[in-house]
Amino acid sequence: AFPKQVRLVEMSPRDGLQNEPGAVIATAIKTGLIDRLADCGLSHIEAASFVSPKWVPQMGDAAEVMAGINRRPGVRYSALTPNLKGLEGAIAARADEVAVFGAASESFTKKNINCTIAESLERFAPVVEQARSHGIPVRGYVSTVMGCPYEGDIAPGQVATVARALYDMGCHEISLGDTIGVGTPLKAKRMLEAVAAHVPMEKLAAHFHDTYGQALANLYAVLEEGVAVIDSSVAGLGGCPYAKGASGNVATEDVLYLLEGLGIRTGVDLHRLVATGNWICQQLNRHNGSKVGQALVGN
Ligand code: HMG
Ligand code: MG
Numbered sequence: 001a002f003p004k005q006v007r008l009v010e011m012s013p014r015d016g017l018q019n020e021p022g023a024v025i026a027t028a029i030k031t032g033l034i035d036r037l038a039d040c041g042l043s044h045i046e047a048a049s050f051v052s053p054k055w056v057p058q059m060g061d062a063a064e065v066m067a068g069i070n071r072r073p074g075v076r077y078s079a080l081t082p083n084l085k086g087l088e089g090a091i092a093a094r095a096d097e098v099a100v101f102g103a104a105s106e107s108f109t110k111k112n113i114n115c116t117i118a119e120s121l122e123r124f125a126p127v128v129e130q131a132r133s134h135g136i137p138v139r140g141y142v143s144t145v146m147g148c149p150y151e152g153d154i155a156p157g158q159v160a161t162v163a164r165a166l167y168d169m170g171c172h173e174i175s176l177g178d179t180i181g182v183g184t185p186l187k188a189k190r191m192l193e194a195v196a197a198h199v200p201m202e203k204l205a206a207h208f209h210d211t212y213g214q215a216l217a218n219l220y221a222v223l224e225e226g227v228a229v230i231d232s233s234v235a236g237l238g239g240c241p242y243a244k245g246a247s248g249n250v251a252t253e254d255v256l257y258l259l260e261g262l263g264i265r266t267g268v269d270l271h272r273l274v275a276t277g278n279w280i281c282q283q284l285n286r287h288n289g290s291k292v293g294q295a296l297v298g299n
Contacts, residue, residue, distance in 0.1 A: 003228035005265045007044060009205060010037050011249045014046040014080060016237030018058050027061045029283050031068040036279065038072040040272040047077040050086035066093035082113050087127050091134055098131050100124040102166065103143035104159040107150035121165050128170045140166030145176045145191055146183030156194030164198040174199055175231055181211030181247060185221035192222050205229035208250050210236060215250035216258055230255055235277035236289025251290030253277055
């Protein structure tokens with residue numbers, strides 16, 4: 001059955017901007033985006049990433065971004081933390097939530113965070129433990145859940161193994177990433193069923209990129225199974241620097257339009273969101289990747 005309510009986790013300031021080519025985007029544009037997103041009613045915004053600036057130059061101003069936002073009460077501002085150094089930065093910046101990120105594929109893990117899956121889990125354990133000792137909840141990502149740019153098909157059982165390891169470690173929520181957007185609804189359902197046999201459904205989030213235009217269909221499939229947390233990015237911004245050809249997350253406007261049609265509550269204002277999507281696209285001189293954003297522009 002469909003959930004009555006869905007929490008949208010807004011990815012655009014992090015997943016949306018981390019791969020933007022060209023000059024590093026001004027901190028003021030990033031904070032302007034985050035503040036506008038909070039004004040739309042989004043309660044959970046991934047605001048920054050405390051990773052190596054050599055690996056991801058666009059996220060090099062994470063501390064300044066976190067310091068520059070106008071914190072809206074009730075909004076959770078989260079940040080990626082691949083290791084203890086990242087966690088230190090996120091704690092100093094008063095992140096409300098942090099996230100460790102692994103993958104179901106060995107090759108992708110190597111390219112993305114320069115270690116094996118087993119090493120990544122060893123590295124995450126103290127990050128999760130220390131974050132929780134500071135009272136900071138930790139999200140866990142599993143990438144390449146429906147396919148890997150280097151290895152192709154990924155077995156659902158492998159996704160379940162990594163998801164369960166992160167959950168057992170103390171991650172409060174596991175976000176399942178179709179990093180390169182290759183999934184289709186039946187595949188999404190089977191992957192989810194494999195994971196849900198090990199991690200409770202209410203602890204799972206869907207993080208689907210839209211490279212092949214299947215993200216909304218895949219979301220419909222997992223919503224029907226009971227997933228009630230969806231990661232998305234306004235204007236469909238984004239991609240992943242270690243997944244060639246990957247396009248952005250599914251557009252938040254498009255997801256919201258779908259959810260409204262299904263009578264599912266989110267607390268997010270569609271018209272403000274459309275305005276925000278158009279604003280950031282103007283700032284970046286970028287095409288708006290949201291169909292709904294294009295259809296409703298100026299309305
Ligand atoms: P490494 O080179 O193996 O690590 O990188 P290292 O510990 O040897 O450190 C190398 C250098 O980085 C050192 O500096 C460290 O101090 C520095 P140097 O001595 O050379 O001057 N360093 C850091 N600096 C700032 N903050 C840190 C940090 N850690 C080390 N936290 C590492 C390992 C994990 C650091 C690196 O591989 C990395 O930063 N990777 C980030 C990759 C990334 O951000 N990918 C995108 C996010 S994941 C994603 O998009 C997928 C997702 O959306 C879900 C989906 O769609 O599937 C979540
Ligand atoms: Mg992603």
